[in-house]
Amino acid sequence: MTNEVLRYTAFSDDPAGGNPAGVVLDASALDDAAMLRIAAELGYSETAFLTAPPAGLDGAPGRTFTLRFFSPKAEVPFCGHATVAASVALAERIGPGELVFATPAGTVPVSVADTGGGSLRAVLTSVEPHTEEIADADLAEALAALAWPASDLDPAFPPRIAFAGARHLVLGAATRARLADLDYDFARLEALMRRLDLTTVQLVHRAGPDTFHVRDPFPVGGVVEDPATGAAAAAFGAYARELGLVPEEAVLTLRQGEDMGRPGVLTVELRAGDPRVRVGGAGIRIPG
Known part of the structure; x- marks a missing residue:
């Protein structure tokens, strides 16, 4: 994984469509101020930051993470498009399948599938509404x-x-x-x-x-x-x-x-x- 700021769009298979999000696959060295600064500099509506999962989070080894979201102004409890973006970025590196994220809003499972030709689609399951x-x-x-x-x-x-x-x-x-x-x-x-x-x-x-x-x-x-x-x-x-x-x-x-x-x-x-x-x-x- 990398602490590089990646750029993905969600809810479109066209980079010019959908909603762009920043993704940092390894934010373990970043504090809250650094994450907010990165999100503000990038200027997208949200940037997703991944770190190691909390103890006891159910999921396959290597496929569970803590996931936080920052807008240019503040942390938000949950962001769907940045979850999709982070899931696709992960799937490109560790393969499609099931992921589990611990977010400030609760546990969010995501299923990522290859829809053909290398295209990826992610489906998240919300917390109880x-x-x-x-x-x-x-x-x-x-x-x-x-x-x-x-x-x-x-x-x-x-x-x-x-x-x-x-x-x-x-x-x-x-x-x-x-x-x-x-x-x-x-x-x-x-x-x-x-x-x-x-x-x-x-x-x-x-x-x-x-x-x-x-x-x-x-x-x-x-x-x-x-x-x-x-x-x-x-x-x-x-x-x-x-x-x-x-x-x-x-x-x-x-x-x-x-x-x-x-x-x-x-x-x-x-x-x-x-x-x-x-x-x-x-x-x-x-x-x-």
Whole structure:
């Protein structure tokens, strides 16, 4: 393994698509300040740092790790796209198969498969999710920061805070045009998100029974928007199932990044009898 900062994109097999992440496969010599500095210098929404696993973590020898995530501004408890990026980077070195990560949010298993021609796809299993209501005043502040009138919300998607490793405010956009027109008050939304301990705001428009377009403002991470957000995808899957918007057992397709010129595809799998959510996608190294 190496302490070099690698660059991978997740949820796309095109280096120009999906969400780029930094990956440090051996961060054992780095303290928190060094990890934050690396993440800030790289400027991606998150960078993943791997170290030795804690004692007692179940998993095959050599395939268990501690995994931490830093945005340019702070450590975050969980990041789906950086988990996928780190998993693909590991699989290129130790082979596809099962991995287990101890993250600040809990234990996250990942399965990596070779889909042919050397392409790799990773599927993570979230920690147990939940949702909660948002206060009317906080919702009004979120809409004001986004410059969305309440009439732009899709009434089929009740606003909720959803968690599957990190907290995300889920808002449904009534039209695709509303979703495409994202121009928000960065400081105002950041202040609200810090007060509510939110990682992103998950903006969603339903394109079909199992297909959704999504966008994720991420001012608390120091970036305007996250191009493909695995943690929010997991939270949304739990939200959609809990509210009966999709069947208890379903495979959903989330399309993200198109409005940023970095298209990505996230697959969200819900299984009957299992509250956890599986989020999968391709990953590939960014040249250079």
